[in-house]
Amino acid sequence: MIMIQLFLALLLIFVACMMLILAFTPFVQEERPTLKMHDLMSDIDVPLDRPKPKKNPLVSLKILALINKPLVSPEMRRSLSKSLSITQSNMSPEEFLLVKEITIGALLLLVPGLFGPDMMLYAILMSIAIGYYLPEFKLRSNVQKVKDQIVKMLPDTVDLLGLCVNAGLDFMMALKWVVEKSAPNAVVTEMNNLLQEINVGKPRREALRDLARKYELPDLSTFSRTLIQADKMGTSVSEALNILSEDMRLARYRRGEALALKAPMKMLVPLLLCIFPVVGILVGGPIFLDFLLNNPMKNMGGG
Secondary structure, eight states: OHHHHHHHHHHHHHHHHHHHHHHTSOOOOOOOOOOOHHHHTTTSOOOSOOOOOOOOHHHHHHHHGGGGGGGOOHHHHHHHHHHHHHTTOOOOHHHHHHHHHHHHHHHHHHSGGGSOGGGHHHHHHHHHHHHHHHHHHHHHHHHHHHHHHHHHHHHHHHHHHHHHHHTTOOHHHHHHHHHHHSOOOHHHHHHHHHHHHHHTTOOHHHHHHHHHHHHOOHHHHHHHHHHHHHHHHTOOHHHHHHHHHHHHHHHHHHHHHHHHHHHHHHHHHHIIIIIHHHHHHHHHHHHHHHHHHSOHHHHHHHO
16 A cells, blocks of 8 residues: 555656646747748639648647757757657657657556555556666667668668769769669668758768768768768769778678677577577486386395
């Protein structure tokens, strides 16, 4: 009974803190200039019985996420924004923190009921810990998947860029051709973002530096640094891309060798835990049963 009262007290404290933050948070979204269609279509007769647009339930969650604005520090905002942009997510850091809070609340309602009163405190702490770190773990897993895909697909993309430049296209036209003709993947998506940033006026060097800072991958950093160096020195981009492609393929081959060398050590754990005990039972089981049924020590003791 005491543990149930403690659980209800903690839940009320959690709700009270959320309401306190909600009370001091101004619900004013950032207003940006938008193009008003009725100004452009003033000469067109628009029927008055237009269907009203349906309300999106996600808008309510976006508004509710504003309560987390004071809780998000600049470092947390920078880290979460970087991870969410890598996964191509439209969530803001406040919304991601709201997902954590919803997960914690759901686990606090479900998990403590599965344990007895003696384990109530541990269940509450476990629910809070799991609810906080589960979305974080999922986000990191998605970020790692995107990075692995970039490392895997980047040499092929650099090969295509090199072939297009060798065929007579400049770098921008080659980049556009690769983006339009390649199958969708993480590298093509980032190349498309790079192309759009350069087209809207961002310097090529700065766009390449931002791409390298976004992922912090050695291969992508080498790609950006090589193109920036070729742009500064005025050297041939095709030659730089050919050398870079060869180096990346060699690096990928070495990574494959490293994974192959680690495979026997990784196979040793399931081998010891799963296969060896079964082999021991199959080989030693009949011997042990025969020893129990026909124990030679009994005959020696009787003699």
